[in-house]
Amino acid sequence: MRHSIRYLILLLCICLCQAAFEFPASRLAQLELGHALYSSSFPNLFPAGNNASVKVGSQRVYFAAQAVDSQGTGSLRRTVVLVKATDLTEDTLPNLVDNRNAEAILIVLPNEQNTNQLGDSLDNIQKTLLTRSWDASIYFAFEDEHLSSILSDVKKTHGLATSPLTDHWHFVSTSSDAKPVTDLTITNLQNLFKGYPRKGITPTLAVTASYDSFSLAPGAIRPNNDNGAVALLELIRLFSKLYNNPETKPEYNLLFLLVGGSTFNHAGTKHWANNVEASLQESLSFVLCLDDLINGGEKLNLHVSRVSRDDNIKSLYQSMEATAKFLELDFSIQTKKINVSDPVVHWQHEVFSMKKILAATLSSHSSSSPLHFNEHRRYTAEELTKRIRFVAESLANFIYKRVDGPIRQLETFQEELSPSENFVDSYTRAFRHLPIVQAYSDKEDAMMNEVFKMFKGGNGETTEQQFKQKNTDITFYTQSRNVIKASRVKPSSFDIILSLIIAAYFSLYYVMLKGPAALRELKELIWSSKKEKTKKMK
Amino acid sequence: MTWFHFANCIALALGPVYITYKGSALAEYRAFSACLVGFFGYISTQLLKMILIAILFPLQDSEPFQQEFGRAVLFAVDIIGNYITLSRLSKGTPREVRVLAAALGWSAAEIALANGPTLFGALSLEFEWTYIQRALESNLIILFYISLTRANQIFMRKNNTPTEQSLVIALVFACVIVHFAVGYSRVLMGGLASLIVFTVGSLSLFVVSSIISRYAKVE
Numbered sequence: 001m002r003h004s005i006r007y008l009i010l011l012l013c014i015c016l017c018q019a020a021f022e023f024p025a026s027r028l029a030q031l032e033l034g035h036a037l038y039s040s041s042f043p044n045l046f047p048a049g050n051n052a053s054v055k056v057g058s059q060r061v062y063f064a065a066q067a068v069d070s071q072g073t074g075s076l077r078r079t080v081v082l083v084k085a086t087d088l089t090e091d092t093l094p095n096l097v098d099n100r101n102a103e104a105i106l107i108v109l110p111n112e113q114n115t116n117q118l119g120d121s122l123d124n125i126q127k128t129l130l131t132r133s134w135d136a137s138i139y140f141a142f143e144d145e146h147l148s149s150i151l152s153d154v155k156k157t158h159g160l161a162t163s164p165l166t167d168h169w170h171f172v173s174t175s176s177d178a179k180p181v182t183d184l185t186i187t188n189l190q191n192l193f194k195g196y197p198r199k200g201i202t203p204t205l206a207v208t209a210s211y212d213s214f215s216l217a218p219g220a221i222r223p224n225n226d227n228g229a230v231a232l233l234e235l236i237r238l239f240s241k242l243y244n245n246p247e248t249k250p251e252y253n254l255l256f257l258l259v260g261g262s263t264f265n266h267a268g269t270k271h272w273a274n275n276v277e278a279s280l281q282e283s284l285s286f287v288l289c290l291d292d293l294i295n296g297g298e299k300l301n302l303h304v305s306r307v308s309r310d311d312n313i314k315s316l317y318q319s320m321e322a323t324a325k326f327l328e329l330d331f332s333i334q335t336k337k338i339n340v341s342d343p344v345v346h347w348q349h350e351v352f353s354m355k356k357i358l359a360a361t362l363s364s365h366s367s368s369s370p371l372h373f374n375e376h377r378r379y380t381a382e383e384l385t386k387r388i389r390f391v392a393e394s395l396a397n398f399i400y401k402r403v404d405g406p407i408r409q410l411e412t413f414q415e416e417l418s419p420s421e422n423f424v425d426s427y428t429r430a431f432r433h434l435p436i437v438q439a440y441s442d443k444e445d446a447m448m449n450e451v452f453k454m455f456k457g458g459n460g461e462t463t464e465q466q467f468k469q470k471n472t473d474i475t476f477y478t479q480s481r482n483v484i485k486a487s488r489v490k491p492s493s494f495d496i497i498l499s500l501i502i503a504a505y506f507s508l509y510y511v512m513l514k515g516p517a518a519l520r521e522l523k524e525l526i527w528s529s530k531k532e533k534t535k536k537m538k
Numbered sequence: 539m540t541w542f543h544f545a546n547c548i549a550l551a552l553g554p555v556y557i558t559y560k561g562s563a564l565a566e567y568r569a570f571s572a573c574l575v576g577f578f579g580y581i582s583t584q585l586l587k588m589i590l591i592a593i594l595f596p597l598q599d600s601e602p603f604q605q606e607f608g609r610a611v612l613f614a615v616d617i618i619g620n621y622i623t624l625s626r627l628s629k630g631t632p633r634e635v636r637v638l639a640a641a642l643g644w645s646a647a648e649i650a651l652a653n654g655p656t657l658f659g660a661l662s663l664e665f666e667w668t669y670i671q672r673a674l675e676s677n678l679i680i681l682f683y684i685s686l687t688r689a690n691q692i693f694m695r696k697n698n699t700p701t702e703q704s705l706v707i708a709l710v711f712a713c714v715i716v717h718f719a720v721g722y723s724r725v726l727m728g729g730l731a732s733l734i735v736f737t738v739g740s741l742s743l744f745v746v747s748s749i750i751s752r753y754a755k756v757e
């Protein structure tokens with residue numbers, strides 16, 4: 001009736017691509033603390049000896065169950081639990097994993113188009129997620145029409161007596177086995193803008209930020225650093241205009257430094273500070289490290305290890321204070337001495353201070369904690385742009401020595417020179433959705449390449465530095481792109497009943513064909529098999 | 539459980555072929571070779587049909603109605619192929635056995651080559667009713683081809699009365715119409731509708747063909 005060969009060709013396609021619904025899901029980051037030592041970069045998070053690891057099989061089949069009634073009891077083995085992020089409390093996950101043995105948990109995040117805030121609803125449980133180990137795979141996915149239909153379907157059938165006809169959901173994750181990341185190649189980039197040479201050494205002012213960040217589930221949960229590198233990129237864009245114009249070129253070198261490995265105890269910064277050219281180090285008068293500029297709160301803190309008596313640097317502080325006043329920002333200087341015996345580098349500037357380079361970190365946070373949980377603020381690009389402008393203006397006022405001048409002169413970056421809100425907005429979004437997590441990013445990482453390309457722009461002298469980082473205290477496990485396939489299935493009782501019906505149908509058909517003879521044959525068949533059995537017994 | 543489900547579907551599709559062979563006169567007459575003639579008759583007809591399609595019908599997007607109509611026209615090739623296959627069978631066996639052997643071999647080939655492969659989809663995790671429908675369709679295919687082969691058998695006789703001749707031609711036309719209706723209803727309303735059309739169509743064809751063949755034999 002139909003063209004048989006066409007079907008034969010179609011056969012493979014049919015077997016491979018079924019109508020089942022697939023959606024991308026991010027898995028909770030899998031880390032391990034190899035040594036009894038504290039993790040150097042998450043000092044406040046991991047108690048010694050505890051590993052925050054998540055075990056994940058390569059391909060598993062799960063049954064779906066409903067778990068919105070997190071207070072319920074009963075085992076959830078071989079079950080993936082669907083939980084809406086908005087329904088999560090601190091006790092939900094421990095209860096599901098420890099008491100009810102759920103094998104996997106899929107946390108359904110509200111649609112990102114609606115909220116535009118990545119993983120906001122998870123703020124209260126982020127710490128719970130990272131500070132202990134889980135015997136379950138935890139996945140995150142954004143809610144869409146398919147997933148919400150599955151959710152409502154699962155909710156509907158939950159608790160009802162299952163008949164052979166009720167549909168169940170099967171979830172299969174296509175992730176490959178997670179392997180430990182052993183070799184890490186970290187790249188540092190520097191971009192030097194040369195000013196007019198002075199007699200002797202032309203002083204150099206350095207601004208640095210790290211491009212890498214950490215996220216519990218990249219792409220699903222907001223990373224801890226989504227604006228430091230953005231600020232640096234915008235500063236390059238602004239200052240390159242000044243340096244390219246002979247009329248505005250100052251007598252100061254400006255060095256931009258984009259470092260990696262901040263999650264590994266500022267490994268990138270350390271490597272740069274240890275391998276910097278002697279001439280450059282000599283000319284370095286000050287390093288300004290840009291941390292999170294906005295999530296910590298309204299206030300901007302300049303963290304220093306000691307207040308410098310150098311007049312030059314004092315004038316930089318003054319410039320910052322004056323600019324902050326002009327832009328109506330809350331700004332203060334915080335002093336915290338470095339504890340030399342502490343292996344943990346709390347602030348990036350400490351690396352430079354140890355090398356006797358004057359440095360300070362500008363951060364919105366008042367205390368150091370590498371992952372600022374519960375501190376994700378909803379902020380607008382306008383607010384962030386204002387802070388970037390603050391950094392730019394204060395640097396410019398310092399470079400052009402305009403601290404003592406009348407206040408209206410404090411504005412350099414206006415009109416066509418003013419910071420671009422669109423640029424800041426698009427880059428912050430990109431950093432949130434495609435964070436560069438050092439352990440997961442390789443050379444092909446599109447976001448990293450884009451950031452590097454952007455960084456190298458602006459006619460400065462760019463140099464790239466690469467090094468291998470080994471023996472970190474934390475072992476990251478690979479995080480491949482996960483796709484979860486959800487399919488509607490029937491319970492096994494359905495197939496058993498189906499085969500019974502088929503058997504009945506066949507016998508009836510046979511009897512119809514053969515008439516009464518068939519019954520006799522069937523009888524003989526049963527008898528003979530019984531006889532054989534009895535013979536064997538004897 | 540997917541393997542179990544797949545096995546169920548395959549059993550449902552192929553079981554009736556086996557039972558028909560075992561339960562009918564075919565087994566008694568050892569007409570297996572006759573069934574094989576039907577089997578290869580189907581394959582060669584389909585090959586010929588494909589060549590014809592390639593020559594006569596250029597690739598183009600057309601309306602579902604036109605497509606199904608084209609298929610119904612091409613079904614003439616199947617009818618002729620079936621007729622030739624039937625004529626190839628040795629005259630030694632009773633007429634009914636010959637008809638049954640040709641029809642069973644023919645439909646077994648169609649089930650194995652056209653319907654069977656789609657059943658592999660039942661191996662996927664996702665449950666779909668399609669495969670059970672397909673398997674049931676395979677059962678109806680046997681009925682459908684028995685009716686068609688009966689018509690061909692009567693048509694083959696040399697001393698038919700005009701009534702018989704016109705009845706047989708009407709039966710063949712009815713077969714073409716059912717074939718068309720099944721294909722078109724599948725395009726328009728989906729698998730379940732076409733299964734219902736096919737059930738009604740093939741059952742009534744079977745009944746009508748039984749009556750006609752009895753009438754023709756009596757004459």
